[in-house]
Amino acid sequence: MKIVIADDHSVVRSGFSMIINYQKDMEVVATAGDGLEAYRMVQKYEPDIILMDISMPPGESGLIATGKISQDFPDTKIIILTMYDDEEYLFHSLKNGAKGYVLKSAPDAELLDAIRSVYTGDTYVHPKMTNILVKQYITHDEMAKDDTNPFKILSKRELEILPLVAKGYGNKDIAEKLFISVKTVEAHKANFMEKIGLSSRPELLEYAIKKKLIEF
CATH class of the missing domain: 3.40.50.2300 (Response regulator)
Known part of the structure; x- marks a missing residue:
């Protein structure tokens, strides 16, 4: 193997x-x-x-x-x-x-x-x-019914970008890290901020830790 x-x-x-x-x-x-x-x-x-x-x-x-x-x-x-x-x-x-x-x-x-x-x-x-x-x-998979579950409401690319934004990476750094354009980063960032109803990085950091997308 x-x-x-x-x-x-x-x-x-x-x-x-x-x-x-x-x-x-x-x-x-x-x-x-x-x-x-x-x-x-x-x-x-x-x-x-x-x-x-x-x-x-x-x-x-x-x-x-x-x-x-x-x-x-x-x-x-x-x-x-x-x-x-x-x-x-x-x-x-x-x-x-x-x-x-x-x-x-x-x-x-x-x-x-x-x-x-x-x-x-x-x-x-x-x-x-x-x-x-x-x-x-x-219990019939109650977690799958949770509308706050990030793995349900966010796309794979959004799940990549969100933790990096929460950690404080800039748009340019994220774009280079993921081999995408800055505009793409900005678009995904706007999308997931709207989906989860947050407006600031401290809120995003708290959300990412709570949902276990990053470690504290």
Whole structure:
């Protein structure tokens, strides 16, 4: 199995690479420090599996990258590897195309089991999170009905730009970072500010933290 690891901490990337490369049926072919780099590594190496961290400041988040990669490279299966045992992250990850959700605190054997399970076509969720999935199924996915849910009301491009604006990046910096024009940034910014009903960056920052689009 060809594997890519995306995490903003080099120590984490090195540690998981050692564990995986020790296996006879696995090989880490590349690593990435944020979502944009993860997308490029998938494009270049066409891996079977990518282990994706959720939060990779100041780069593109793993959730956004997951949506892009699952759409453009459906043969690459995505496993979210995170410290967050949070139901919102779990639901957004699965809805964006992830096939696995593993906590970084899990034993090495669990991570390896998850990789092998997802590779064969199964979906793997950390045992601690399965009760959340059952509860959500019983309540008919109330989160999907929430009109304040950013993953429901905002486009993928707006979800890329919003966290960067909240962090204080200027329009020009965002345009260069995402390889789009300044006018495009301005248009998307105006659209999502209207959609969520905010008018200032402090309000946007509070919103982004509350909705877990960025870390505090």
